[in-house]
Amino acid sequence: MPERTLAVASAHGLHARPAAHFVKAVNDSGCTVELQKGERTINAASILGVVSLGIEHGDEVTLRVQGATAEAVLQLLGAFLEKDHDA
Amino acid sequence: MNHIGTRDLTTQSNLIHGVGIGRATTVGLVLRMPEPIPDPANRPSELTPVAEASRAAGALSATAAQLRHRGAAAGGTAAEVLDALAMMAEDPALAADVRHRIEDGATAEYAIHAAMTTFREMLASMGGYLGERAGDLDDVALRAIAHLQGLPNPGVPESVTPFVLVARDLAPADTATLDLDLVLALVTTGGGPTSHTAILAREKGITAVVGATGAASLVDGDVVLVDAENGTVERNPAQERVDLALQRTATLEAIRAQSAGPGRLASGQAVPLLANIGSIDSAREAVARGAEGVGLFRTEVLFLGAEKAPSVHDQAAAYREVFAQFPDQKVVVRVLDAGADKPLAFLTDSSEENPALGRRGLRALAAHEHVLRDQLTALAIAAANSDALVQVMAPMVSTPSEARYFRDLAHEHGIAVAGVMVEVPSCAILADHVAPQVDFMSIGTNDLTQYTLAADRLLGTVASFQNPWHPAVLRLIEAVGRAGAEHDVPVGICGEAAADPLLAVVLVGLGATSLSMSPSAIADVRAELAQHTLDDARRLAALAVSAESAEAAHEAVLDASRNTPR
Numbered sequence: 092m093p094e095r096t097l098a099v100a101s102a103h104g105l106h107a108r109p110a111a112h113f114v115k116a117v118n119d120s121g122c123t124v125e126l127q128k129g130e131r132t133i134n135a136a137s138i139l140g141v142v143s144l145g146i147e148h149g150d151e152v153t154l155r156v157q158g159a160t161a162e163a164v165l166q167l168l169g170a171f172l173e174k175d176h177d178a
Numbered sequence: 179m180n181h182i183g184t185r186d187l188t189t190q191s192n193l194i195h196g197v198g199i200g201r202a203t204t205v206g207l208v209l210r211m212p213e214p215i216p217d218p219a220n221r222p223s224e225l226t227p228v229a230e231a232s233r234a235a236g237a238l239s240a241t242a243a244q245l246r247h248r249g250a251a252a253g254g255t256a257a258e259v260l261d262a263l264a265m266m267a268e269d270p271a272l273a274a275d276v277r278h279r280i281e282d283g284a285t286a287e288y289a290i291h292a293a294m295t296t297f298r299e300m301l302a303s304m305g306g307y308l309g310e311r312a313g314d315l316d317d318v319a320l321r322a323i324a325h326l327q328g329l330p331n332p333g334v335p336e337s338v339t340p341f342v343l344v345a346r347d348l349a350p351a352d353t354a355t356l357d358l359d360l361v362l363a364l365v366t367t368g369g370g371p372t373s374h375t376a377i378l379a380r381e382k383g384i385t386a387v388v389g390a391t392g393a394a395s396l397v398d399g400d401v402v403l404v405d406a407e408n409g410t411v412e413r414n415p416a417q418e419r420v421d422l423a424l425q426r427t428a429t430l431e432a433i434r435a436q437s438a439g440p441g442r443l444a445s446g447q448a449v450p451l452l453a454n455i456g457s458i459d460s461a462r463e464a465v466a467r468g469a470e471g472v473g474l475f476r477t478e479v480l481f482l483g484a485e486k487a488p489s490v491h492d493q494a495a496a497y498r499e500v501f502a503q504f505p506d507q508k509v510v511v512r513v514l515d516a517g518a519d520k521p522l523a524f525l526t527d528s529s530e531e532n533p534a535l536g537r538r539g540l541r542a543l544a545a546h547e548h549v550l551r552d553q554l555t556a557l558a559i560a561a562a563n564s565d566a567l568v569q570v571m572a573p574m575v576s577t578p579s580e581a582r583y584f585r586d587l588a589h590e591h592g593i594a595v596a597g598v599m600v601e602v603p604s605c606a607i608l609a610d611h612v613a614p615q616v617d618f619m620s621i622g623t624n625d626l627t628q629y630t631l632a633a634d635r636l637l638g639t640v641a642s643f644q645n646p647w648h649p650a651v652l653r654l655i656e657a658v659g660r661a662g663a664e665h666d667v668p669v670g671i672c673g674e675a676a677a678d679p680l681l682a683v684v685l686v687g688l689g690a691t692s693l694s695m696s697p698s699a700i701a702d703v704r705a706e707l708a709q710h711t712l713d714d715a716r717r718l719a720a721l722a723v724s725a726e727s728a729e730a731a732h733e734a735v736l737d738a739s740r741n742t743p744r
Binding site for chain 2: 108114134143
């Protein structure tokens with residue numbers, strides 16, 4: 092399953108609004124997406140799961156995508172996380 | 179509470195303190211939020227797990243639909259907040275947790291309550307911003323439980339006459355759907371300055387005092403004076419106090435309403451009000467809010483996350499788009515400010531133990547001079563293709579020789595106006611040597627405060643030191659203002675300090691010739707400046723620099739500005 096590790100760019104990390112946008116993008120993608128920070132891996136379709144990771148600016152996370160369009164979705168979600176949504 | 183014992187201290191005991199949002203004052207009758215729906219009891223279900231599970235799923239999806247519906251009706255930020263809540267109601271992790279509890283014999287009500295509580299405690303334990311969001315989950319759970327039990331939704335009380343709403347804290351769904359024509363002011367006993375109540379009150383311009391624990395004793399029908407500027411709620415205020423407060427607000431409103439156009443002191447001197455921006459969106463907002471140009475264009479925001487330096491061509495295109503918003507207006511571009519809280523892979527060394535004191539800002543650019551040269555080239559190209567009056571400045575300059583180095587390099591690349599940010603104390607202390615080396619100086623009050631008080635601005639435990647009213651900071655600003663005046667070099671302010679209307683007046687009194695801030699602060703700062711002459715501003719500045727603490731400086735200026743004849 093394709094995966095990518097990157098540093099989250101938003102100044103306030105992945106909280107509230109950016110987290111909601113991210114989960115919406117995951118749900119719209121039609122793929123199964125996992126997000127891992129440190130030891131914990133969660134279902135990225137769950138906003139509660141995403142915020143529970145407590146992702147801060149600059150934290151390294153790994154995205155894993157499964158599905159027909161996995162590569163494209165991985166690229167899209169990776170780009171989302173690497174953009175500063177609090178700017 | 180011992181009400182009898184406090185009767186004598188009438189004026190004291192009637193004054194409740196909290197954190198004010200905005201500057202207005204309102205008087206009105208209290209209406210409290212209804213008591214919340216009681217927590218469901220953990221009793222065994224009398225239905226089959228399949229039946230309970232379908233009740234729970236139905237209630238959660240109805241709640242999501244209801245929240246989306248209210249969001250669509252409210253629009254704007256409210257819609258986003260309510261959409262995020264709807265996503266919580268439909269969350270797959272929550273649904274799984276609810277299902278497990280029902281399979282173990284719980285009712286739908288209890289399963290939803292218990293599952294939400296688990297997630298809420300997890301959020302609350304994270305503290306800070308997320309902790310304050312924890313109340314959102316209770317709101318979702320209560321709506322679902324109200325749906326299951328056929329109860330009316332919890333929320334804002336209904337009234338046909340205007341009232342002051344007193345609540346523990348407002349959930350986003352409540353604040354989003356407040357009828358502004360009826361709500362005179364908001365008072366919460368919980369919630370801090372970053373709670374939903376505060377954020378939405380700020381956005382919608384509602385007078386609010388949050389975190390006023392003493393307001394728990396207010397009852398329906400109490401008359402209260404809500405004073406956001408002072409962060410107080412006064413029960414049964416004397417008529418003259420009401421008159422005075424309302425008059426103050428009316429004066430502010432009137433001045434604000436007629437103070438369109440450029441920033442100006444009461445004595446006539448122009449003080450350009452500029453915007454801090456970091457993207458094309460914020461550039462458009464700045465224009466919409468009446469900014470007279472840009473005092474800080476943070477270019478690194480465009481490149482955060484980039485692995486390698488962006489090409490001259492890409493940079494020029496990005497800059498041109500922003501410049502196009504400001505024909506014939508000043509745009510001060512800060513070259514890449516990498517390091518500390520804003521690392522850029524191609525400029526900063528991530529292994530530094532103390533990056534705020536490391537090779538950041540101009541230090542990093544000087545070490546990778548090709549990156550700086552590329553950026554100046556791109557800026558010169560974009561400037562040549564636009565009608566904006568483009569200037570450049572360097573961040574984190576600590577010596578006069580660094581200032582000279584940057585100005586010479588900028589001039590060499592064809593950018594005629596080049597200055598430095600003053601945010602390191604050494605640069606402020608030697609401002610008389612820096613001024614002759616540059617075309618302008620711009621004071622970054624956030625970092626200047628952090629370095630002057632040796633308190634990491636990102637560290638919550640020392641947040642109380644991060645106060646730009648501190649006289650130590652103001653004295654450094656005074657030194658820069660004096661050097662600017664002596665050498666005829668403009669002195670701008672581009673930190674958060676300029677967004678505080680009263681502090682903005684003090685900064686002008688210390689010698690600031692322009693102020694740059696978040697676009698949303700421009701109207702209030704413009705209104706405040708219009709009330710003070712340059713002599714007033716200098717008098718207030720003298721009071722502030724001679725105080726012994728940030729709090730004392732603020733209080734002295736607040737008192738004196740109230741007594742200034744208008």
